[in-house]
Amino acid sequence: MFQIKNLTKIYDDGTVALRDVSFEVADGEFLVIIGLSGSGKSTLLRCINRLIDPTGGQIIWDGVDISAAEPAQLRQIRRQIGMIFQHFNLVKRSNVLTNVLSGRLGYVNPWSSLLHRFPAEDREMAMAALKRVGIADQAHKRVDELSGGQQQRVGIARALMQQPRMILADEPVASLDPVLAHSILEHLERLNQEEKITVLCSLHYLDLVQRYATRVIGLRDGQIVYRGSREEIRAMTDREFKDIYGEEAVRVSVVPQGREE
Amino acid sequence: MATRTTKRELQPSLVSPPVAGIASLFIPGLGQALARQVQRGLTLFGSLLTLVGLFAWQVSLLATREQGIDAKFVKALDRRPAFVIPILALIVILWLWIAWDAYRQAQPGQRGGLSVFALVLALFFILGWKISEINLYKLATELSDAKGPLSRVLWPWEAAVTRDVETTVAGADILSPCDDLPPPSPPVETPGEPYVVADPTCGDLSQQVEEGGVLKTVPGTLLTVVGRGFEPNTETQIWWSDPIGNKFQMRQEGRYLAIMTDDEGAFQIEIHMPYRLIPPSSEGRQVHRVEARQVSSVGDLKFSDALKHNVEKMVETIVLGMMATLFGIIFSVPVSFLAARNLMSGSPLTMALYYITRTLLNIVRSIEPLIWAILAGVIVGLGPFAGVIALTVHSIAALGKLYSESIESIDPGPIEAIQATGATRLQTIMYAVVPQMIPPFVSFSIYRWDINVRMSTVIGLVGGGGIGFLLTQYIRLLDYRSAGIAVWFIAITVATLDYVSAEIRQRFV
Ligand SMILES: Nc1ncnc2c1ncn2[C@@H]1O[C@H](COP(=O)(O)OP(=O)(O)O)[C@@H](O)[C@H]1O
Ligand SMILES: [Mg+2]
Numbered sequence: 001m002f003q004i005k006n007l008t009k010i011y012d013d014g015t016v017a018l019r020d021v022s023f024e025v026a027d028g029e030f031l032v033i034i035g036l037s038g039s040g041k042s043t044l045l046r047c048i049n050r051l052i053d054p055t056g057g058q059i060i061w062d063g064v065d066i067s068a069a070e071p072a073q074l075r076q077i078r079r080q081i082g083m084i085f086q087h088f089n090l091v092k093r094s095n096v097l098t099n100v101l102s103g104r105l106g107y108v109n110p111w112s113s114l115l116h117r118f119p120a121e122d123r124e125m126a127m128a129a130l131k132r133v134g135i136a137d138q139a140h141k142r143v144d145e146l147s148g149g150q151q152q153r154v155g156i157a158r159a160l161m162q163q164p165r166m167i168l169a170d171e172p173v174a175s176l177d178p179v180l181a182h183s184i185l186e187h188l189e190r191l192n193q194e195e196k197i198t199v200l201c202s203l204h205y206l207d208l209v210q211r212y213a214t215r216v217i218g219l220r221d222g223q224i225v226y227r228g229s230r231e232e233i234r235a236m237t238d239r240e241f242k243d244i245y246g247e248e249a250v251r252v253s254v255v256p257q258g259r260e261e
Numbered sequence: 262m263a264t265r266t267t268k269r270e271l272q273p274s275l276v277s278p279p280v281a282g283i284a285s286l287f288i289p290g291l292g293q294a295l296a297r298q299v300q301r302g303l304t305l306f307g308s309l310l311t312l313v314g315l316f317a318w319q320v321s322l323l324a325t326r327e328q329g330i331d332a333k334f335v336k337a338l339d340r341r342p343a344f345v346i347p348i349l350a351l352i353v354i355l356w357l358w359i360a361w362d363a364y365r366q367a368q369p370g371q372r373g374g375l376s377v378f379a380l381v382l383a384l385f386f387i388l389g390w391k392i393s394e395i396n397l398y399k400l401a402t403e404l405s406d407a408k409g410p411l412s413r414v415l416w417p418w419e420a421a422v423t424r425d426v427e428t429t430v431a432g433a434d435i436l437s438p439c440d441d442l443p444p445p446s447p448p449v450e451t452p453g454e455p456y457v458v459a460d461p462t463c464g465d466l467s468q469q470v471e472e473g474g475v476l477k478t479v480p481g482t483l484l485t486v487v488g489r490g491f492e493p494n495t496e497t498q499i500w501w502s503d504p505i506g507n508k509f510q511m512r513q514e515g516r517y518l519a520i521m522t523d524d525e526g527a528f529q530i531e532i533h534m535p536y537r538l539i540p541p542s543s544e545g546r547q548v549h550r551v552e553a554r555q556v557s558s559v560g561d562l563k564f565s566d567a568l569k570h571n572v573e574k575m576v577e578t579i580v581l582g583m584m585a586t587l588f589g590i591i592f593s594v595p596v597s598f599l600a601a602r603n604l605m606s607g608s609p610l611t612m613a614l615y616y617i618t619r620t621l622l623n624i625v626r627s628i629e630p631l632i633w634a635i636l637a638g639v640i641v642g643l644g645p646f647a648g649v650i651a652l653t654v655h656s657i658a659a660l661g662k663l664y665s666e667s668i669e670s671i672d673p674g675p676i677e678a679i680q681a682t683g684a685t686r687l688q689t690i691m692y693a694v695v696p697q698m699i700p701p702f703v704s705f706s707i708y709r710w711d712i713n714v715r716m717s718t719v720i721g722l723v724g725g726g727g728i729g730f731l732l733t734q735y736i737r738l739l740d741y742r743s744a745g746i747a748v749w750f751i752a753i754t755v756a757t758l759d760y761v762s763a764e765i766r767q768r769f770v
Contacts, residue, residue, distance in 0.1 A: 051677050079683030089674035091696045102692045106683025114691050155678075162682055 001027060002166070002198065007057035009043050009222075017043040019222040021057070025200065025215075030192045032209050033202040034226070035219035036245055041202040044219070045168045048200070049081045050074055061166075079106025082159025082197075084188075086171040088151045092144040096135070096154050099143055100126040103161030122161075129157040133187060149180035156187055167191065169201040173208070181205075185212050206241070210234050218244040272297050274367040282364030289356060292363025301366070305359050308381045312355070315388045316348055348387060355380050410741040417745025421568040424558035429491065431455035432502070432552035435484065436463035437534065445548060455490045457553050467536035481534030488553045493526040500552040503537050508552075511535060528553070567743035570731060575750045578727035581645045582652065582714035589656025589713070590706055596622070596657060597664030604668065618661075625658035630716050634725035645726025652713045652720065660709055667701035703769040711762040718751045 002025040009018040017040045025031050033041050046052040048059055050066060059066040066077055082103070090099045104122045105113055118126075130136040133153035138146060143154060152172060159167055169188060173181035185201075189212055192199045203209050209216060216233045218226030226244050228236070274281060274296040285292030290306030293299075323345075324336035338345045355377075362377045431454075434445035444463035450456040464482025471477075491497060499518040502508045511518040511532060522528045532551070539547060598604055600622060605615035633651035641647050675693040684692065721729025728747050735744035 046677075049681055051681060075683040075685065077683075078681055081681070083678065083681040085674060085678060087674055089672075089678035091675045091693060092672075093700065094696050102679055102684070103682050105679065105685075105688045105692065110685050110688055113688055158678075158682070168681075 001025075001062060003058075003060045004048075005058040005060065007044070007047060007059065008055045009040075009047060009052065010055045017222050018047070018054070021219075021222070021224055023217055023224065023227070025198060027198055028192070028196040030189065030199045030201070030212060030214040032213035032216050033200065033219060034204075034206075034209055034216060034244060035202075039219040040222040041219055042170050043222075045083075045170050045200060045202060048168055049078050049083060075106055079162050080165050082162045082164035082167040084152070084155045084159055084167065084169040084172045086174045088148075088155045090143045090151055090154055090158075093142060095140055095142050096130065096146070097123075097126055097139045099154055100129055100139075100157045100161055103158035106162065126157070126161060129160040130154075132160065133157050148176050149183065152176060152180075152184050153187070156184070156191075160191075164197060166198040166200065169199065171202050171204060174204055178205075181208060182211075188212075206236070210236075220244055220246075273369060276367060278364045278367040281367035282360045285363035286356075286360040289359040290363075292360065293366050296363060296367040298366050302363075305362070305377065305381070308385075309352075309355060309359065312352060312381070312384050312388065315392065316352060319388065319391055320345065344391060348384070351380070351384050351387070355384060410739075413741035414745035414748055417742040417749065420740075420742030421565055421746060422562045423565040424562055425560045426556050427559045429455050429555040429557070430552055431457040431488065431490075432500075432550045433457045433459040433486070434462065435459055435534065435549045435551055437466050437547050437549055439463035439465075440546065442546075450489070453490060455488070455553070455555075457486060457488045457551070459484045459486045459551050464534050466534050469536060478536060481536070483531055483533055484551065485529065485531050486551055486553070487527070487529045488522070489525070489527045491522045491526040491528070491553065492555050492557060493522055493524050495522050495526075495555050495557065496520075497522055497528055498554045498556070499530065499532060500554055501535050501537075502550040502552060504539065504547045504549060522555075567735075567740070567746055571728065571743070571746045571750055574721075574728040574731045574747070575754060577645055578717045578721070578729075579714055579754065581648050581720075581725075581727050582717035583710065585649050585652030585656055585717070586706065586710040586713045588649070588653040589660050589709060592653070593657045593660035593664055596661040597668060600661055600665035601668035602665075622658045622661050625654060626662065628655075630655045630720060631723050631725075634720045634723050638724045643724035643726070643730075648717055648720040648725030648727055651725055652716055655716075656709055656713060659712075660705060663705040664702065667698065667705070671697040700769055704766050707762045707765050707769075711758055714758055715755055718755065 003022075004024075005022050007018050007021040008016075010016050021040075021044065033044065035041050043052060047054045048066065050069070054067055057067065061077070064077065066074070069077055091102070098116070101118050101122060104118060104126075108118060108122065127136060127139065130139055133156050135146075135150055135153050135157075138150060143151060146154065155172075167188065172188070173184050176184065185208060188199055188201065191197045201212075203212075210233055213233055214230050216226065216228045217224050218228075220243070226240060228240075276284070276292075276295045281292035281296050283292070284295055285302075288306070289309045290302035290304075293302030293305060320337040321333050323340050324333040327333045327336045334345075358377050358380060362374065365374065431448075433448055436444050439461075440463075444461065447458040447462065448456065450458075461482070461484065464484065467481040468479040469476050470479060486499065488497065496519050499511045499520070500508055501511050513532070518530075518532065520528050520530050534549075537549075596618065599614055599618040602615060605611040630651050633654050634647055637647040637650035637654075641650065671694065675697070676689060679689045679693040717725075717727045717729075719729045721727040721731065722733055724730065728751060732744055732747040732751075735741070735747060
């Protein structure tokens with residue numbers, strides 16, 4: 001059980017990015033956060049693992065207050081939360097395997113890891129993770145030789161190495177071709193369904209939201225303006241859509257896959 | 262751009278064309294300004310002022326001793342009419358042209374026109390030619406005189422090897438002037454040994470007499486010099502040794518006197534006794550000596566001292582450059598942290614430190630290494646250490662800036678991603694920061710190493726040690742071959758380095 005209570009974030013320059021945000025996420029849920037760019041989606045996700053320190057409010061996960069965690073405890077918590085980024089955030093000049101292994105940093109001996117030494121079982125685990133996302137054959141390539149879709153799979157594999165109980169995905173498919181978007185989200189969906197990993201994911205395209213979300217919250221100017229279940233999002237009206245995205249917004253859709261429903 | 266031009270064309274001139282022309286006649290450029298072309302007016306005014314200033318300076322250089330403008334001008338006109346008159350004429354033409362330009366600019370719909378600027382440029386070019394003392398005639402006529410030294414610099418390798426030499430000498434005494442006592446008797450001949458005999462064995466030296474203001478040489482007594490027992494078919498030099506011990510190789514019509522021995526190792530040559538000034542203090546009978554010398558190389562070829570010194574100094578040069586690079590890297594890494602905005606933006610104090618560091622780096626970098634070498638030489642004396650200091654100082658500033666810029670431009674994405682895995686701060690640096698820093702770090706360091714070794718070859722010119730120091734010395738001694746070896750070494754080193762550093766950089770980046 002994951003709870004966010006009255007979360008507020010005010011940046012140093014005075015920008016109020018989150019305003020009194022509260023919601024709950026049940027274990028095993030695929031929660032999608034929607035909203036215009038600038039509405040606070042990234043800020044929200046980064047507050048959860050404290051890449052950004054919230055200004056006020058609480059983040060409680062299974063009774064532990066993440067927002068109050070001490071550095072050592074925070075690292076313990078972070079390693080259970082995988083994170084996937086819009087721009088992948090991989091070390092481009094390192095090879096795929098090194099990037100994947102870096103997902104293990106929260107678990108291994110900090111000193112031997114500085115010399116890039118990892119236990120053999122971690123290496124096996126990394127290969128297994130790469131196999132799972134279908135790019136085991138790329139393990140020894142440099143990341144910058146891979147395509148965008150392949151890079152995001154490396155990102156997923158890195159998150160898998162954390163053996164996470166929760167995955168935060170900040171617009172994981174926004175810089176990918178629509179066709180690749182489905183394949184990445186299907187990977188996340190499989191993790192969500194097979195391993196019961198809670199997923200918190202921000203997405204842009206409404207039809208992706210309708211296809212993958214089990215629950216949706218909508219942000220606008222740092223406030224929650226929409227909450228809906230899977231069924232509700234599929235039946236979303238234009239009015240609700242415009243409440244979230246503004247009056248000028250038009251629905252755009254991803255290239256139809258021809259294999260859904 | 263386009264909109265600005267059309268806007269200008271819409272604005273009419275403030276005055277009529279004749280007024281603008283007359284205004285520019287009094288104050289060049291004023292007319293253009295009144296025609297709403299302030300920039301054009303200012304440019305023309307500034308150009309004309311500069312040209313007149315440069316011209317006045319050149320005129321005063323031609324007449325440094327004269328007092329007063331008029332006197333200077335007259336003197337300059339007298340000395341270089343071909344320079345003064347045309348320039349003066351062109352300046353006057355330019356002045357009038359500017360007035361005419363103002364007239365034209367003030368006409369409605371008449372804008373632009375670059376011909377007046379062409380004249381300005383032409384004048385600058387002519388004055389610049391004079392100021393920088395360009396002299397193609399000198400280049401053409403004196404190039405042939407420099408052929409000897411230049412060819413020695415370009416192909417110096419004869420000086421790279423030597424052999425030990427052995428000199429075979431034999432001589433005969435000559436008395437000058439002849440007196441009543443018997444002249445020196447010819448030396449005793451030992452068969453197989455070199456032997457020289459002269460006939461007669463006394464005579465008069467050449468004399469220099471003044472005749473109607475002209476110095477004339479009266480040739481001395483003609484001697485027949487015969488030699489035997491020398492190395493056959495070998496060049497033999499004729500030397501003269503006077504009673505006070507000076508020896509010199511004899512000349513005839515400006516050339517050194519030398520003769521080939523025949524198959525038996527004998528020769529015969531006729532020489533006039535040379536002109537010698539014998540100090541009045543040396544009294545008594547003056548016995549000179551005529552000598553025949555054969556210089557022959559013996560032993561194997563070996564490397565010359567010049568080559569050895571050049572190799573030594575080249576090694577010193579490369580080491581000097583590398584030491585400076587090493588020190589530069591060591592010191593510039595911490596400095597670069599202070600000069601990286603993203604690391605220092607935390608508090609006003611760190612920001613102040615950032616600005617101070619940046620400013621210092623910029624100042625130090627704008628002073629050339631050669632100047633640093635002169636300054637360092639004042640402190641630690643001439644030599645490689647001064648060069649190391651100079652190049653280190655400059656490297657710290659240059660690398661500090663480059664490194665700090667690459668720190669500023671690292672991608673923060675990987676850092677947050679690694680942090681999100683629960684990594685410690687040190688792990689984050691190792692996995693997210695260091696990999697991003699390596700390519701620019703290696704690339705800039707190699708680049709700097711390249712520059713430093715290059716610089717170290719010339720830093721010796723100002724006393725900073727290394728091969729440049731040797732090069733200046735050889736040139737001052739007119740030893741162009743040894744200097745040529747230095748030049749070759751520098752060229753080879755720099756070219757090799759160019760190649761190597763390009764290769765290394767390609768591997769890493
Ligand atoms: N580091 C920051 N400093 C100041 N303002 C920020 C910073 N990051 C984001 N913001 C502002 O906070 C608001 C929310 O941004 P963000 O969370 O990135 O939105 P989203 O991810 O939905 O596009 C925006 O107005 C943005 O300009
Ligand atoms: Mg965002």
